[in-house]
Amino acid sequence: MGSATRILFHCAGDDDARMQDAVAAALGPEHPLAVWPDVGDPATIRYAVAWHPPDDFFDGLIALEAVFALAAGVDQLLRHPGLPAHVPLVRLDDAGMGNKMAEYVLHGVLHAHRGWPDLLAAARQERWLHDLDVTPAGRFRVGILGAGTLATAVARRLVANGYPVSCWSRGVRALPDGIDSVAGTAALDALLPRCRVLVCLLPLTPATRGILDTALLSALPRGAFLVNVARGEHLVEADLLALLDADHLSGAMLDVFAEEPLPERHPFWRHPKVLVSPHVSAPSGPEDSAAQVADSLRVVEAGGRPDGLVDRARGY
Numbered sequence: 001m002g003s004a005t006r007i008l009f010h011c012a013g014d015d016d017a018r019m020q021d022a023v024a025a026a027l028g029p030e031h032p033l034a035v036w037p038d039v040g041d042p043a044t045i046r047y048a049v050a051w052h053p054p055d056d057f058f059d060g061l062i063a064l065e066a067v068f069a070l071a072a073g074v075d076q077l078l079r080h081p082g083l084p085a086h087v088p089l090v091r092l093d094d095a096g097m098g099n100k101m102a103e104y105v106l107h108g109v110l111h112a113h114r115g116w117p118d119l120l121a122a123a124r125q126e127r128w129l130h131d132l133d134v135t136p137a138g139r140f141r142v143g144i145l146g147a148g149t150l151a152t153a154v155a156r157r158l159v160a161n162g163y164p165v166s167c168w169s170r171g172v173r174a175l176p177d178g179i180d181s182v183a184g185t186a187a188l189d190a191l192l193p194r195c196r197v198l199v200c201l202l203p204l205t206p207a208t209r210g211i212l213d214t215a216l217l218s219a220l221p222r223g224a225f226l227v228n229v230a231r232g233e234h235l236v237e238a239d240l241l242a243l244l245d246a247d248h249l250s251g252a253m254l255d256v257f258a259e260e261p262l263p264e265r266h267p268f269w270r271h272p273k274v275l276v277s278p279h280v281s282a283p284s285g286p287e288d289s290a291a292q293v294a295d296s297l298r299v300v301e302a303g304g305r306p307d308g309l310v311d312r313a314r315g316y
């Protein structure tokens with residue numbers, strides 16, 4: 001056997017020890033991990049497996065051939081000051097997150113559909129809200145910003161529960177049966193007034209940062225509900241708060257925030273129409289993530305193109 005391929009690992013997640021063990025096991029002894037900051041000779045590192053690496057992580061990695069992100073969204077890595085421009089970047093593509101995301105979003109859609117924003121408000125006043133109108137699921141359209149891996153998993157689950165679903169993307173996509181695909185600004189303008197729930201599952205790029213603003217959210221019908229599970233920077237927080245307080249939106253389920261952890265005394269914590277979760281809608285599980293990283297690394301080693309290869313110019 002020739003000399004082993006050295007791989008530099010860094011993970012700043014809550015599960016970093018489990019992730020490290022899972023990645024080491026999936027890669028096997030022929031791919032020994034150097035765990036940052038114990039880099040050894042940086043010139044012998046060929047691959048990096050990383051999440052939230054520090055600014056000097058890529059220093060001296062002159063033989064680096066590819067970077068594998070331990071996440072589906074790579075906005076943070078693309079902003080990294082040391083990420084070499086020529087090195088392929090590979091993200092997680094589903095890796096077990098699709099089902100988790102589908103469950104989380106289904107919960108949000110059911111919450112909105114079955115009137116829980118109003119029921120909770122009534123309960124706080126000990127008011128018996130018996131005459132609640134229930135729209136049939138088939139007339140309760142959900143719009144999803146994004147038509148990628150996670151949006152498709154979410155849309156499938158919602159369609160299976162009887163909801164009409166439209167996914168918006170840059171180009172029209174061939175989506176599974178029952179899921180409507182729309183693309184472009186005019187189509188989004190036409191879609192928004194028809195959506196009772198809007199779900200954001202876009203990558204964070206210069207084109208999508210701040211997309212959930214007054215202009216977009218006020219185009220939703222009165223009483224609509226927002227689910228943001230993509231990135232906090234998609235949302236203009238003050239715009240959402242104003243539309244909630246003006247009763248234009250009935251509520252929001254937010255899993256991601258511009259600042260995480262959500263700071264103490266942030267208005268979202270106690271807002272009666274906001275459901276807050278701490279970025280847990282679809283955590284990347286160590287075993288699924290490690291298995292996909294190992295598969296992708298072997299595809300790259302064999303000269304192939306792995307699933308999840310990021311288009312650096314496009315930003316996702």
Ligand SMILES: NC(=O)c1ccc[n+]([C@@H]2O[C@H](COP(=O)([O-])OP(=O)(O)OC[C@H]3O[C@@H](n4cnc5c(N)ncnc54)[C@H](OP(=O)(O)O)[C@@H]3O)[C@@H](O)[C@H]2O)c1
Nearest residue numbers: 072073146147148149150169170171202203207229230282
């Ligand atoms: N909260 C969590 O726990 C969690 C977990 C995992 C991921 N996420 C977030 O979810 C995001 C989506 O993940 P994914 O795996 O589904 O990504 P993906 O497969 O790359 O899908 C991205 C989708 O967004 C669309 N898109 C990108 N830029 C657009 C624009 N300017 N206008 C319209 N559509 C645009 C793409 O359109 P095209 O189809 O036309 O290319 C594609 O359909 C990640 O980037 C991450 O931020 C959050």
